[in-house]
Amino acid sequence: MSCCHYQSAGDGFESAFTVDASRVTFGRGCLAELGDRSAALGMTRVALFSDAAVSRLEIFQTAQRSLRDAGLDVVTYTDVRVEPTDESFKQATEFAVAAKPDGYVSVGGGSVIDTAKAANLYASYPADFLEYVNAPVGAGTPVPGPLAPHIACPTTSGTGSEVTGMAIFDLLSLAAKTGIAAPALRPTEALVDPDCTDTLPSQVVACSGLDVLSHALESFTARPFTQRPAPGPGARPMSQGANPWSDLGSREAMRLLGRYLERAVRDADDREAREQTMWAATLAGIAFGNAGVHVPHAMAYAVAGQVRGFHPDGYPGSEPMVPHGMAVILNAPSVFRHTAQTDPQRHLEAAQHLGADTRGIGPEEAGAVLADDLIRIMRAVGMPNGLAAVGYTEADCGSLADGAWPQQRLLQNAPIEGDKPLLESMFRGGISYW
Structure with missing residues (x-):
């Protein structure tokens, strides 16, 4: 230094x-710990987020099986858009509001993890969409309180979204990316399993x-x-x-x-x-x-x-x-x-x-x-x-x-x-x- x-x-x-970080578990095969870790956080009804491509892979089945083997009720959302938009965030939020989960799991790349973060936020504290979006594009209003627990399971070796409090999306009206940044968005835990990248x-x-x-x-x-x-x-x-x-x-x-x-x-x-x-x-x-x-x-x-x-x-x-x-x-x-x-x-x-x-x-x-x-x-x-x-x-x-x-x-x-x-x-x- x-x-x-x-x-x-x-x-x-x-x-x-200040030093902030999610709890991280790293290593091959750790995705199988998902159910036990979710239950330990008090989850009983889990919103499992992914995208269409990942949901067809064995790693998604591993995650889903681990959650169910732990006795958890699992509702899945696999319509996450790669490179999310404000509209796709809103659609995911509608799912979360209707599903009423008490915890979130994301299995996918940064798009999936960020979408789960946004759905968790807007389902927990409903507001006009731009209310929490970073200024000057949005109001940049602080998140009012804690969110439901979220375990992020990245399947790409890149975005780092599993350990950050940021959710990035395309704002269609401006034809530009922006995001939401708040410590409350940081996932509670991250399970980083290199098997997911094979x-x-x-x-x-x-x-x-x-x-x-x-x-x-x-x-x-x-x-x-x-x-x-x-x-x-x-x-x-x-x-x-x-x-x-x-x-x-x-x-x-x-x-x-x-x-x-x-x-x-x-x-x-x-x-x-x-x-x-x-x-x-x-x-x-x-x-x-x-x-x-x-x-x-x-x-x-x-x-x-x-x-x-x-x-x-x-x-x-x-x-x-x-x-x-x-x-x-x-x-x-x-x-x-x-x-x-x-x-x-x-x-x-x-x-x-x-x-x-x-x-x-x-x-x-x-x-x-x-x-x-x-x-x-x-x-x-x-x-x-x-x-x-x-x-x-x-x-x-x-x-x-x-x-x-x-x-x-x-x-x-x-x-x-x-x-x-x-x-x-x-x-x-x-x-x-x-």
């Missing part, structure tokens, strides 16, 4: 940080793994917590900036991904690589759940929200979509070229964790070195060559900047001050890389 990175900025600024297509492993990578990088390079104004009692945000706790998870996640991600994408039978990639996802999720992410994620929400004709291999359906991890990583090299000036040593350290040779590299080259190594990884796992490869041109950069600008919760977590022209410049820098 760089001591100067956390040097106090003086009176009126933050001097402490059947994932390589493109899904690549996209979700690159989301993990950017979680770690963004948490590691976020504005330090000591550079935030001190909040009032109990008002410290979840995205509190880089801190010693988040650094621990970020560093190890980057090291693991630099070593195992390419293997996990290339060979579905490489169980060690898939397991280590999922462990990296858990570590990075805990890190960004306490530090927060910044500009690449803010830009990604516009990229995903304004997509016109692109649809990736390995994903269900045919409607246009840019998977979240892909949308994030397409912006990342351009962003880190700009942010490196704020702490060149930290950016060089990140590149080194990912596998770059930084010997003899001066601080003025930090951004280029990190960006080049990200591009190397992108190419190795089959990512598109920048925004142009998913249908955007330089003429779109203005509208993309407009779409990213409302993500102030993320942009204010960045180590650099920005405006729309800077965002537009960073989008332009991500049009193509090779």
